[in-house]
Amino acid sequence: MKTTILIVEDELPILRFMKTTLQAQSYHIVTATNAAEAETMLTSHCPDLVLLDLCLPDKDGMLIIKNLRKWSSIPVIVVSARTSEADKVKALDLGADDYITKPFGSQELLARIRTALRHAFLAFNETAVSKCFEKERNGFYINFATQEVKVNGESIHLTQNEYKLLSYLAKNSGKVLTYNVLNQYVWGPYNKNDTRTLRVNMSNIRRKIEPNPGDPMYIYTEVGIGYRMIELDN
Ligand code: CA
Secondary structure: OOOEEEEEOOOHHHHHHHHHHHHOOOOEEEEEOOHHHHHHHHHHHOOOEEEEEOEOOOOEHHHHHHHHOOOOOOOEEEEEOOOOHHHHHHHHHOOOOEEEEOOOOHHHHHHHHHHHHHHHHHHHHHHHHHOOOEEEEOOEEEEOOOOEEEEOOEEOOOOHHHHHHHHHHHHOOOOEEEHHHHHHHHHOOOOOOOHHHHHHHHHHHHHHHOOOOOOOOOEEEEOOOEEEEOOOEO
């Protein structure tokens, strides 16, 4: 499967240069020329990496990083003419992974991308190893590697969003997760989501995994706050 890179850049010659350079390396490229487009592409195309210009016509690129980091850890390389340290620090503090200053050559660009992708891959795998790839408790079993969920030995079939929700609760088992955190994790910050969709999904999950959905033993409701999964054993 090709690595998808989103290029967010309003200067068309630079956009074309980056696109051509990266396509020659077999990356799959999607583009946006303003912040609104970028935010749509981020949620609809799920890129593996973002090249982000900070000076966009409709919004400061910093805001894109800030919003993105509420729900995603995909690598972001800031591409900008701005050279001030303060801007670099701000972008990195907000969660950007690296910074490349215009003008730059194709080799420098490719090197930065390879590094960011490698770090993202390692971070993902370290998390998977240190947090263990399977957890269980009281008949509930989840395997993060195979995305398998079982209750009392029986496989449970979940939709993609249901699995995403359940696995996030399971990875954070024992900890309360707010409606807001769960909403943003599953649907991103741009869908104006209320808690209704979340509640519907949660009630479907409970119907599938809880022996008695009215008196749940795996996922508890924290009224007015969110949900908490029982502490699972590694
Ligand atoms: Ca620009």
